[in-house]
C-alpha cells in the first residue's frame with residue numbers, strides 16, 4: 001500500500017459514533033499514560049537520507065505504513081525562513097543538526113557537510129538528555145561517522161565530553177573491508193549492517209535515546225534521480241526500517257517500555273530528484289512519520305526543528321529557560337498554543353504575528369537587544385507586555401527604543417517562539 005497524506009487525517013470524525021470513539025480513546029490514552037512510568041519511555045529517531053515526500057508516498061513501504069498507521073504521517077519542511085535570517089541550506093548534515101539542536105543554521109552554524117564550526121552552545125537533545133539523566137543510555141547507529149564525532153561532538157570539551165553508551169558507525173572509513181565503488185554498493189552493504197545492529201541492540205539493550213542514520217537512498221537520488229533505482233533503494237530502506245520497528249514492538253510487548261519512533265528525511269530533491277542544497281519548495285519539503293499520535297501542529301506542516309521539543313516533552317527532559325527561548329520548533333506532543341512567529345518594525349511600531357490555535361490564554365512578549373546566547377552567555381530580556389494567544393498578532397510602541405537587532409520571544413503556557421527583528425530606521 002502506498003501512502004497518501006489524506007490517509008491520515010487529523011481532526012475528529014463528525015458522527016456521534018466517532019465522537020464516542022474519540023472520547024473512549026482519550027480516556028484509554030489518559031489511563032495508559034498514568035500507568036506508564038516515565039523512566040520506561042524511550043525514543044528512536046531514524047533519518048532515511050534524501051527521500052522526497054512524493055517518493056515515500058508512492059513506493060510500496062509496508063513497514064513505514066505500519067508505523068504511520070499506528071501514529072501518523074505528515075509532509076513537513078526545513079530550511080528556516082526562506083530569504084530571511086534563518087534561511088538554512090537543504091544539505092544533509094545541516095538538516096541533521098537542525099533536528100538535533102531544534103534550531104536553524106543561524107544558530108547551530110553547521111552550514112554544510114564539512115561541519116567546520118558547529119556552535120555547541122546550542123546543545124543537541126542527546127546532550128540535554130545525558131546531562132539530565134547520566135545513568136540512562138544513548139546510542140547511535142550510523143552510516144556516517146561525523147554524526148557522532150562532529151554533530152553530537154562525542155568527547156569534545158565543548159560538549160561536556162558527551163559519551164555515547166552504544167555506537168555502531170564509521171564502517172565507511174574502512175576502505176579495506178568496504179572498498180568505495182562508484183555505484184555505492186558499499187553504502188548499501190553498510191546500511192544493512194547498521195540497521196541490523198540497531199535492531200539487535202534495541203532488542204537486547206533498549207537504549208533510552210537512539211539515532212539511526214541510513215544513507216543509501218541519497219546516493220541513488222544523486223545518481224539516478226526519480227527512478228526505478230531510487231524506488232528499489234526506498235523499498236530496501238523500508239525493509240531495514242522493518243527490522244527496527246519489529247525490535248521496538250518486541251520491547252513494548254515484553255518489557256514495561258513505551259517508545260516514540262520518529263522517521264524522517266533530511267531534505268527533499270529538485271530537478272527530477274537529483275539535486276538538493278537550494279531553497280526550492282521541493283528541496284525544502286520533507287516528511288515525518290511517527291508511531292504515536294501528535295497534536296494539531298503535526299497536521300499543519302510541522303518542521304524538522306519540532307522534533308527536539310517533541311523528544312524533550314516525551315522523555316520529560318528539563319530544558320533551561322534561556323535554552324528553551326532559543327528553540328525554533330514547537331512540540332508535537334501536548335497542547336500547542338502558537339507557532340510561526342514573525343515580526344517587523346514599521347515607523348516605530350513592532351508588529352508581531354503568529355499562527356494561533358484558538359486558545360484564549362495569556363502569552364508574554366519579551367525582547368532582548370543582544371545575542372549573548374551564541375557565546376554561551378545570558379541575554380537580558382525586557383518584558384514588552386501580555387497578549388491573548390488567540391489574537392494571532394500584537395503591536396508595541398517602539399519609538400523610545402534605539403537598537404539595530406532585537407530577538408523577540410513569545411512565551412506560551414507550553415513553550416516559546418522566537419524571531420529576530422531589524423530596526424531599519426535606526
Ligand SMILES: [Zn+2]
Nearest residue numbers: 049050092266
Ligand atoms: Zn541528505
